[in-house]
Amino acid sequence: MTSAPFSQPLFTATQLSQLLVASRKRRKLTQAELAQRVGLSQNRISYLERNPEDLSFRQLLSWCAAIGLELRLGERGGVESTSVSEW
Structure with a gap:
């Protein structure tokens, strides 16, 4: 059985980092292989x-x-548009 795809909203560079690392590890790829x-x-x-x-x-x-x-990419649902200073 295949698991359902997930969707993860990202608002910071730290969140992007965590997602990229977790996804690489979930696929059992080393940094060298990637x-x-x-x-x-x-x-x-x-x-x-x-x-x-x-x-x-x-x-x-x-x-x-x-x-x-x-x-x-898409508009935030129900959230006022704000500036993210980290980006």
């Missing part, structure tokens, strides 16, 4: 997991594809 899939070094993967604000959009899309995530 690095090979996205064309980066293992050291760069390690750095970006700790500093996701330095990910380029292209790297993020490649990373998501490599670990089976889909990137979606």
Whole structure:
């Protein structure tokens, strides 16, 4: 039986980091294996997991594809639009 896909709203770079690391580990990929899939070094993967604000959009899309995530954008439901200073 396949588990239902999950959706996780992200509001901070820390949340993005946690999601990327958890998804990589859930797929039993090492940083080195992910690095090979996205064309980066293992050291760069390690750095970006700790500093996701330095990910380029292209790297993020490649990373998501490599670990089976889909990137979606949308309006917040029922939440006033606010500025997130971390971004």
